[in-house]
Amino acid sequence: MVENLELILRQVVDMTILLFEFMGVIVIILAGLRGIYDYIKHNPEIRLNLAQGMALGLEFKLGSEILRTVVVRELSEVAVVAAIIVLRAALTFLIHWEIKVEKEAEK
Numbered sequence: 001m002v003e004n005l006e007l008i009l010r011q012v013v014d015m016t017i018l019l020f021e022f023m024g025v026i027v028i029i030l031a032g033l034r035g036i037y038d039y040i041k042h043n044p045e046i047r048l049n050l051a052q053g054m055a056l057g058l059e060f061k062l063g064s065e066i067l068r069t070v071v072v073r074e075l076s077e078v079a080v081v082a083a084i085i086v087l088r089a090a091l092t093f094l095i096h097w098e099i100k101v102e103k104e105a106e107k
Contacts, residue, residue, distance in 0.1 A: 013071050017064045024060030027053060048102045055095040062088045 031053020038046040065085045
């Protein structure tokens with residue numbers, strides 16, 4: 001019984017991780033395409049729009065890494081997942097900082 005529940009949990013988590021990763025990639029691609037469009041149109045908010053899109057995409061990907069910790073079995077896997085989470089969190093923090101600076105520069 002416990003093995004069946006564990007199998008179901010693993011499958012649900014794996015599917016959700018794939019969904020979050022996919023959403024993160026789609027959001028980042030769309031943000032990049034919008035950035036190209038804004039660049040062509042000389043939109044002054046290009047940096048802000050691009051940073052917000054990338055931050056949202058990274059947050060989806062960070063969510064998938066957090067879910068990945070649910071199914072980790074070995075200590076070496078924990079270290080890899082933790083390193084990825086730290087890097088993605090740092091990137092998200094830097095992008096949010098850039099968004100804040102860009103919004104203040106607009107005022």
